[in-house]
Structure formats: C-alpha cells, structure tokens
Amino acid sequence: MNRRNLLKTIGTGIAGVGIMPIVSSNKKMKTKYSKLKGNINHSVSAWCYNKLSFEDLAKASKNIGLVGIDLVGSENWDILKKHDLVSTMCYGDLEGKSTRSLTNGWCDTKYHEDLISNYLRHINLVSDAGWTNLICFSGSRRNISDEQGLENCIEGLRKVIPMAEKHGVVLHMELLNSKIDHKDYMCDNSNWGIELCKRINSDNFKLLYDIYHMQINEGDVIRTITENHKFFGHYHTAGVPGRHEIDETQELYYPAIMEAIVSTGFKGYVAQEFIPTKKDLIGGLADAIQICDV
Numbered sequence: 648m649n650r651r652n653l654l655k656t657i658g659t660g661i662a663g664v665g666i667m668p669i670v671s672s673n674k675k676m677k678t679k680y681s682k683l684k685g686n687i688n689h690s691v692s693a694w695c696y697n698k699l700s701f702e703d704l705a706k707a708s709k710n711i712g713l714v715g716i717d718l719v720g721s722e723n724w725d726i727l728k729k730h731d732l733v734s735t736m737c738y739g740d741l742e743g744k745s746t747r748s749l750t751n752g753w754c755d756t757k758y759h760e761d762l763i764s765n766y767l768r769h770i771n772l773v774s775d776a777g778w779t780n781l782i783c784f785s786g787s788r789r790n791i792s793d794e795q796g797l798e799n800c801i802e803g804l805r806k807v808i809p810m811a812e813k814h815g816v817v818l819h820m821e822l823l824n825s826k827i828d829h830k831d832y833m834c835d836n837s838n839w840g841i842e843l844c845k846r847i848n849s850d851n852f853k854l855l856y857d858i859y860h861m862q863i864n865e866g867d868v869i870r871t872i873t874e875n876h877k878f879f880g881h882y883h884t885a886g887v888p889g890r891h892e893i894d895e896t897q898e899l900y901y902p903a904i905m906e907a908i909v910s911t912g913f914k915g916y917v918a919q920e921f922i923p924t925k926k927d928l929i930g931g932l933a934d935a936i937q938i939c940d941v
Contacts, residue, residue, distance in 0.1 A: 680933050683712040683940050686909050690735040690918035691932060692717040692883065699928065705730040707929045711936055717883075717918035720747075724776050734778045735916040736819065736855070736881060739769030749823065752786020754796035754833045759803040766807045766818075774814035780881060780916075781811075782855065783818050785834035796833045801846055811851040819853050819881050824860040828890075835864050837871050844878045853880030859920070862887045862899055869907045876911035884939065885921035892921055893935050905941045 683689065693716050696704045701723050708716055708730075715733030721740040727733065739746045743765030751758045766783070773781050785800060804818070811818055820843065825835035834840050840854045856879040862868055872879065886897035893901045908917065917939060925931035 680711050681937065683936070686941060687905060687939060688714045688735075688914070688916045689936050689939065690715045690717045690733075690916045692918050692920040693719055693723070695920060695922055696928060696932075701726055705732055707932070708732060711929070711933050713936070715916065717916070717920070718782065721772055721776070724778075733916075734773075734776070734780075735918060736780045736782050737769075737773045737776075737778050738782065739765060739772055743769055746783070748786070749784045749829060749832065750787045752784040752833075753800040753803045753820075754785045754791055755787070755789060756799050756802065758786065759799075759806075762803060763806045767810055770807065770810045770814055770816045773816050779815065779817055781816055781818050783820050784823075785820060785832065787831040788833045789831070791833070793833070793839060797839070797843055797846065800843055804847060804852065808847065808849050808852055812849060815851075817851050817853055817880055819855040821855040821883075822857050822861055824863040826863050828860070828863075835860075837861060837865065837875060841875055841878050854878050855881045855883065857883040857885075857920070858899065858904060859883065859885035859887055859890060868899070868904060872904070872907050873911065876908075876913065879913075881915050882908060882913075882917045883920040884917065884935070885919075890922050891924050892931055893919075893938055901938050902941055905939045909941060 690713055691708060693701065693704060705716065705726050709732060715735035716727060717736040718738060719727060719734045720738040724734055745751060745758065745761045746765050746769055753762060769781060785796065788796065820834055820840060822834055822837060822840050823829040823832045825832045844852060844854060856872065858868055884893055884901065886893045887899050888897065893899065919932060919935045921935065923931050
C-alpha cells in the first residue's frame, strides 16, 4: 500500500477512540473537536482519503483544526483557499507529471531535461499561489551508485534551486523506504539525504522526513531528528507495521516523537499519511491529530 499503488479497498474496523468530540444536539450542525494546542501545524496527505471528494476532505480538515492538506496539485488549490487552508506540500500541475514520479527522479540524468523544465514552471506556480513547499524525489537507483546518484542529483537540482531561492520556494526530497514500499528508491536513508543537503547547501532544499519509512529502513527516529533537524523541513506519519493508524496497535510512540520535533523549534508542518482502516475516516484522522498534538 503506497502512493504509487493507491488504495483500492479500505478495511473496516472499530470506531476510533481517543479524541472526545463535542456533539451538538442539532444533528445538522458540524461536530466540534477539541481545540488544538498550537505547538504543531497539523496537515494530512490527500491521497490517503481518496474515498472522499477533495471538497469534503477540505471541510473536514478545517473542522478538525488542520492548517492544510499535503500533496495537493494546482487543480485543487482553489478549494484549499476557499476553506482557508494551506497546500502544506505541493505537487505542480497534472501537465508536469514527471514531478509526481517516485521512480523517474533526480538521481538519473536521463530524466533531467524534463524535470528541470517542469520544476522551473512549478516553482513559479507554487510561488504565484502563495505556497512554499514543493516535493521532489530521488527516483530509482537502476544500478547507479550512491556517490554517482548524489552527483547526478546535485547536477540537476542546481539548475532549479536558484529559481526556488528567488521565489521563496523550498524543495523537499522525500525519504522513502526501499525495503517494503519503494524497492530500489535511492533516497532511502537519512545519511544519504543529509549528505545531499550539505552539498547543495541551500536553505531552499530540505528533506521530507517520513517517520514511517525511516522506521522501516533505519529506525533510531528520535535521535536522528534531534541531531539532524536542520535538514528536515517537513514530516509525515504512519503506523509501523502496516502503514495504518498511529495508535497503540503499532510500534511507534508518536507523542514522544512529536515532543522531540517540537523541542527542535520546528515551525513547519506535520502531515498524517496513514492508510485508514476505521469505518469513521474523519474520526480516525481526528484521533491521530489528538495523539500528535503535544
């Protein structure tokens, strides 16, 4: 189950517990959720809720108290603005599909021409919309060595980073596991990604530290975040094993991880990216936000 092979079926389970909604006696009124503490800017990845219309997801996100939605292309930015939400991590537009490919990325020079053209355009789109974050991917190794992959990424990204710096857009390369979900993905460990950040040496290039993926590939999540937080511009969550809800059924204790993130002074976004199994989709999301709201 991953972004590349979108969820075809969603299992059902018991209704979520944890957050206590304040339900009005008037059933036509919206459920009101507990006010969040404000230490974390909460978001959610849109693809995990493809059973809902984007409009419904936006309404629910605003009701829960999220500041925005992750992995949103320009085709839905107007809906976000309508509901006073932020595109917390942008795709560009559907025309530039290469920017959404997890396999054909910056570590392979044969994709550079297309990537450079589309990212230059997408940086402008993101800036013009008033957003900040734009995702990118290393792509698959295809027998390219780690060192050559670094050099290839640097060669290509240096063609677009000046434009990002000019327009105040931050490119985030996502760390993904290559053990379970994304076989052969190059940027599959924090050390490689951090080295790329150091060599590019720009405040407009960061890593998207996906807690689920890095728990699978390397573990040691809290120490990695504490020691290297200046390279991490964005965070994703999900339960391990299974990539489902982040409750007591899985091995990660998210309150401690969130405390570690807050202690670094992080002011960016934390997006829920688990595949829901509970019948009450929005209730389950609200539970996860409550768990992470330290």
